[in-house]
Amino acid sequence: MRAVDAVLECLKAEGVDVVFGYPGGANIPTYDALYDSGIRHILVRHEAGGGHAAEGYAKATGKVGVAFGTSGPGATNLVTPIMDAMMDSVPVVFITGQVRTDLLGTDGFQEADVIGITMPAVKHSIMIQHPNEIPRALHEAFHIARTGRPGPVVLDIPTDLSKADIDYVPITDVRLPGYQPTTEGNVKQIRQAAKALAAARRPVIYAGGGVILGNASEELVAFCRADRFPVTTTLNGLGGFPAPDPQWLGMLGMHGTRTANYAMDEADLICCIGARFDDRITGKLSEFAPRAKFIHIDVDPAEISKNVPAHIPIVGDCKGILAKLKAEYDELGADPARLSDWWQRIEGWQGKHPLAYEDSHDEEIKPQRLIEAVYEATGGDAIITTDVGQHQMWAAQYYHYKFPRQWISSGGLGTMGFGLPAAMGAAIGCPEKTVVCITGDGSIQMNAQEFATCAQEGIPVKVIISNNGYLGMVRQWQELFWDKRYSSVDMGEFPDFVKLADAYGCTGVRLTNKGTLVDDLKAAIATPGPVVVDVRVTREENTYPMIVPGEAARDMVG
Amino acid sequence: MGEPGVKEVLSLEDLEAAGSVKSGRKHILSILVENKPGVLTRVTSLFARRGFNIDTLSVGPTDDDHISRITITLDGANHPIDQVTKQLHKLVNVLKIRDLEPTGAVSRELAMFKVAADGAQRAEVMQLCEIFRAKVIDVTKRSIVVEVTGTVDKIEAFERNVRPFGLIEMMRTGEIAIARGRGET
Numbered sequence A: 001m002r003a004v005d006a007v008l009e010c011l012k013a014e015g016v017d018v019v020f021g022y023p024g025g026a027n028i029p030t031y032d033a034l035y036d037s038g039i040r041h042i043l044v045r046h047e048a049g050g051g052h053a054a055e056g057y058a059k060a061t062g063k064v065g066v067a068f069g070t071s072g073p074g075a076t077n078l079v080t081p082i083m084d085a086m087m088d089s090v091p092v093v094f095i096t097g098q099v100r101t102d103l104l105g106t107d108g109f110q111e112a113d114v115i116g117i118t119m120p121a122v123k124h125s126i127m128i129q130h131p132n133e134i135p136r137a138l139h140e141a142f143h144i145a146r147t148g149r150p151g152p153v154v155l156d157i158p159t160d161l162s163k164a165d166i167d168y169v170p171i172t173d174v175r176l177p178g179y180q181p182t183t184e185g186n187v188k189q190i191r192q193a194a195k196a197l198a199a200a201r202r203p204v205i206y207a208g209g210g211v212i213l214g215n216a217s218e219e220l221v222a223f224c225r226a227d228r229f230p231v232t233t234t235l236n237g238l239g240g241f242p243a244p245d246p247q248w249l250g251m252l253g254m255h256g257t258r259t260a261n262y263a264m265d266e267a268d269l270i271c272c273i274g275a276r277f278d279d280r281i282t283g284k285l286s287e288f289a290p291r292a293k294f295i296h297i298d299v300d301p302a303e304i305s306k307n308v309p310a311h312i313p314i315v316g317d318c319k320g321i322l323a324k325l326k327a328e329y330d331e332l333g334a335d336p337a338r339l340s341d342w343w344q345r346i347e348g349w350q351g352k353h354p355l356a357y358e359d360s361h362d363e364e365i366k367p368q369r370l371i372e373a374v375y376e377a378t379g380g381d382a383i384i385t386t387d388v389g390q391h392q393m394w395a396a397q398y399y400h401y402k403f404p405r406q407w408i409s410s411g412g413l414g415t416m417g418f419g420l421p422a423a424m425g426a427a428i429g430c431p432e433k434t435v436v437c438i439t440g441d442g443s444i445q446m447n448a449q450e451f452a453t454c455a456q457e458g459i460p461v462k463v464i465i466s467n468n469g470y471l472g473m474v475r476q477w478q479e480l481f482w483d484k485r486y487s488s489v490d491m492g493e494f495p496d497f498v499k500l501a502d503a504y505g506c507t508g509v510r511l512t513n514k515g516t517l518v519d520d521l522k523a524a525i526a527t528p529g530p531v532v533v534d535v536r537v538t539r540e541e542n543t544y545p546m547i548v549p550g551e552a553a554r555d556m557v558g
Numbered sequence B: 001m002g003e004p005g006v007k008e009v010l011s012l013e014d015l016e017a018a019g020s021v022k023s024g025r026k027h028i029l030s031i032l033v034e035n036k037p038g039v040l041t042r043v044t045s046l047f048a049r050r051g052f053n054i055d056t057l058s059v060g061p062t063d064d065d066h067i068s069r070i071t072i073t074l075d076g077a078n079h080p081i082d083q084v085t086k087q088l089h090k091l092v093n094v095l096k097i098r099d100l101e102p103t104g105a106v107s108r109e110l111a112m113f114k115v116a117a118d119g120a121q122r123a124e125v126m127q128l129c130e131i132f133r134a135k136v137i138d139v140t141k142r143s144i145v146v147e148v149t150g151t152v153d154k155i156e157a158f159e160r161n162v163r164p165f166g167l168i169e170m171m172r173t174g175e176i177a178i179a180r181g182r183g184e185t
């Protein structure tokens, strides 16, 4: 059979039912094989849209997302989603067409060294040298993308090789001598961690995206309930622990709650699970959690002691580790009363510094209010994707996430333009769910072409634009740290998003009535098909509280 | 529970942090990789991206066709070596990494020196070569090329001594190292 037909066979064997992509000269063979393969293809309007859609699909379902692109510009358009998937450990296989092998290295038409360009942005990449390698390479790609710490894998297939005839034999074993992720946590270390937790007087559980990726939310909750452990998560960890909850301190980090950040600051023991002490979490590293000892659980050994030295490192899959940790902890019979002083302190902060904003006294809709209204309108049940900026932080703060994979956002790379395509992927992966993309007037324009995809494919995403007419987050930084010199952040009132939605074949509505906001949102969300909701919000509102970049977490402002 | 020697309740103060420490000494990393296109680039690009500085690098085949060996030396004063090796381990084509202790391995480097050596100087240079057990591998009227094999210290000592005669050019391969004793590197 043709090598490309084998590609499709392999995709089916991997359980792939949908691919997001865009054709071109070098991958026409793949598209020919796709034509009657039975696999659904979503023709996006830009390869980046396809890449982010594959990410959204993967984040929402836990399955491996797949994106296709042609050689040269098709492949370079995928670079942002590839990097995004790398930063957030999203399992996606990117399959790019490449020029014919006899043209390689000659600057042939639409030739780009995709493997070279993406090298620092991938978990792994494979350049096909011989058509017979294709089936094995594909399964390796899936295996690597999905296991250990997940991530993007790029497969580059020269067009002549994809047309070649091969003897296709299904591959059932993938053997990679240089790739053997550790899955089982070391029992002694787990026991040591349990003892440390039992000895701690001011413990904090700090969980990250690894808990979501590792499908360990249930285990996390059970472990946290083993005592009255205070829990915070990173942006990517939202939904890993159900909110609201008496043990929930809110998100931590730059725009996290004061309570979560203060608790980290005063903790004597921090148990980090599937997170990586990113600078947006720690603030000034030398002043981060000065009194704490650290338990660090991660499937990627390189994360341990990378930024913050761990006292008890545990490498492995957090699902199994958390279950064992709970069992070990239960055996110790620790006295929950030892945490009462700590809780008193925490409740003091919670009482004094709740997440709050001052609502407008007129008809103006505050962006925070918009998010609360979305929460109410969706009953807190929707899958929320976001773009990047102030609206993203408000969406993290004012919507409460109660189940894993409910929150889908570009955390590590902070990619504007992620939200809409990610929502498409999530909606296709989870057709029974309401999928809402909370976006900004700036971000939405980075992949607005995907409205056409939504309209054509009938993907019923509900896009809610927190429209402040600004690149709001940049404006905020200019206001706070650059003497209000608003350099190139005013987006004006362009475009008219209602008309834009209309032109793309989506339903567009503009909401201006604060009093009926929740009902209006409900109505918009209930409208079948893709809907774009433009909401004019306070232009110059700031996201607070905030750890000033380079400053200590305890000195949060706002 | 109740393992002999393990305290039931542990005191947090006794916990010590692991890793991320800079050893302060030179490290020789002996890395076995799959012999596939682009693998060396993956390794060096990782060093570049993470800001790890390579002092020397040499690549060559091993007794197995499918496997190459990369030997990298770097300064443990500037880099947390465990981070370097852990990041390297994440490369799928990297099979094995040995962080060789200078005392537990023998290392060699090859260098070639082109030295100005006319007339009276020539004898002196030849004498120096003899002391260092260096080999003259090319002679012209006004210059000679000398091959020196040995430890880095020896090569550097030779360089210092030969420089006054007029060092025209020097080339060094970078170190390779092999573990002492019966075990594989």
Ligand SMILES: Cc1ncc(C[n+]2csc(CCOP(=O)(O)OP(=O)(O)O)c2C)c(N)n1
Pocket (backbone or CB within 6 Å): A387, A388, A389, A390, A391, A392, A414, A415, A416, A417, A439, A440, A441, A442, A443, A444, A466, A468, A470, A471, A472, A473, A474
């Ligand atoms: C691709 C990309 N370019 C630039 C940035 C820098 N950036 C971060 S937030 C932001 C403003 C986003 O504006 P908008 O989408 O309107 O959201 P708002 O902050 O106003 O809610 C910008 C430009 C980015 N994150 N991504």
Ligand SMILES: [Mg+2]
Pocket (backbone or CB within 6 Å): A389, A440, A441, A442, A466, A467, A468, A469, A470, A471, A472
């Ligand atoms: Mg904006």
